[in-house]
Amino acid sequence: MSIHTVFKNARMVLGDEVVHGALAVAQGRIAGLTSGNSAVTALDLEGDYLLPGLVEIHTDNFERHLMPRPKVQWAELPALLAHDAEIAAAGITTVFDALGVGEADTDSLRGSTCAQVLSTLDTCTAQGLLRADHHLHVRCELPAPNTIELFEPFLGHPRLSLISLMDHTPGQRQWEDIEQARIYYTGKKGWSHEKFERQVAHSGALQAQYAQPHRSYFVDYCRTHGIALASHDDTTVEHVAQAHAEGASVSEFPTTVAAARAAHGRGLSTVMGGPNVMCGGSHSGNVAAAELARLGLLDILSSDYVPSSLLGAVMRLVRDDLLTLPQAVTTVTRTPAQATGLHDRGALEQGLRADLVRVRMAELPDGARQAVVCSVWREGRRVL
Numbered sequence: 512m513s514i515h516t517v518f519k520n521a522r523m524v525l526g527d528e529v530v531h532g533a534l535a536v537a538q539g540r541i542a543g544l545t546s547g548n549s550a551v552t553a554l555d556l557e558g559d560y561l562l563p564g565l566v567e568i569h570t571d572n573f574e575r576h577l578m579p580r581p582k583v584q585w586a587e588l589p590a591l592l593a594h595d596a597e598i599a600a601a602g603i604t605t606v607f608d609a610l611g612v613g614e615a616d617t618d619s620l621r622g623s624t625c626a627q628v629l630s631t632l633d634t635c636t637a638q639g640l641l642r643a644d645h646h647l648h649v650r651c652e653l654p655a656p657n658t659i660e661l662f663e664p665f666l667g668h669p670r671l672s673l674i675s676l677m678d679h680t681p682g683q684r685q686w687e688d689i690e691q692a693r694i695y696y697t698g699k700k701g702w703s704h705e706k707f708e709r710q711v712a713h714s715g716a717l718q719a720q721y722a723q724p725h726r727s728y729f730v731d732y733c734r735t736h737g738i739a740l741a742s743h744d745d746t747t748v749e750h751v752a753q754a755h756a757e758g759a760s761v762s763e764f765p766t767t768v769a770a771a772r773a774a775h776g777r778g779l780s781t782v783m784g785g786p787n788v789m790c791g792g793s794h795s796g797n798v799a800a801a802e803l804a805r806l807g808l809l810d811i812l813s814s815d816y817v818p819s820s821l822l823g824a825v826m827r828l829v830r831d832d833l834l835t836l837p838q839a840v841t842t843v844t845r846t847p848a849q850a851t852g853l854h855d856r857g858a859l860e861q862g863l864r865a866d867l868v869r870v871r872m873a874e875l876p877d878g879a880r881q882a883v884v885c886s887v888w889r890e891g892r893r894v895l
């Protein structure tokens with residue numbers, strides 16, 4: 512059924528300005544925008560902001576629901592529905608569910624097959640149970656022996672839109688500081704210190720045997736099937752040069768200014784985490800997202816592991832005078848959509864999908880302001 516709606520008295524966040532006016536929706540698309548007051552019968556947004564639906568291209572949130580504690584695997588259906596509801600509540604209308612494949616540790620989620628996860632996602636979509644538009648981002652751990660085997664359920668899957676190449680071998684990239692790696696694996700993964708030492712001792716041999724052939728396999732797959740390719744945790748200029756030569760269009764979470772600058776110079780979109788912005792820096796001790804924003808090297812924000820951090824980081828960058836509101840909103844709407852080939856969304860423009868978010872700035876007792884997602888529409892249909 513077609514949905515016809517007019518939103519009035521809205522502060523519409525466009526690509527380069529904020530305009531007070533009205534927006535009309537017809538058949539799931541934006542039918543038109545007008546500035547000023549509107550006398551037509553419409554949904555009055557009472558001066559709240561109206562943003563394009565947020566586009567999230569890298570979130571571990573689904574994995575967090577699938578394994579809420581180390582070695583505790585949750586049923587796929589309730590995990591997906593909880594993840595989807597949390598995503599929508601954060602104002603995200605398009606989400607790339609980041610699912611990692613490849614892990615030498617067979618007790619881990621990423622060492623298990625995703626076949627049932629994909630079946631559940633397809634079933635829920637077919638029955639109209641999901642609020643957000645779900646795509647797949649497969650994170651491929653190159654040094655793991657079983658990465659290609661665990662990728663098999665994704666072969667030819669119509670939702671697969673992005674592949675990223677990861678190498679979490681301690682001593683390089685994200686884990687240049689091995690002690691930071693120890694904190695992560697013994698904390699989040701629940702490894703003992705003895706297990707961590709065993710894995711580190713074995714990691715070099717795994718990297719030497721598997722990383723390059725697996726890299727070649729996935730680069731070829733992306734080229735052959737028209738899948739967007741992302742590098743991950745680029746640390747050096749050489750890392751970026753390799754990714755660019757392989758056809759990558761996205762550099763996820765570069766760990767240094769040098770790598771981010773190299774990515775910018777080669778036309779790769781630089782992704783940084785919302786939690787990095789909200790916490791004032793990287794939990795791994797790498798470059799701060801705010802520093803890249805200050806240098807003009809931040810293209811895309813990702814909520815990473817906290818969905819609400821996407822909008823929170825937008826407002827923090829604006830508050831700290833690092834970006835204007837339209838610039839900051841673009842990092843979570845139009846730019847990630849364009850980087851992944853979704854040219855039908857990500858902006859308040861006539862003809863694009865009516866993926867919309869109503870945001871109210873709440874005044875807190877301490878004088879601070881908090882952005883609150885009040886309502887969300889996907890293709891003109893209210894989902895929150």
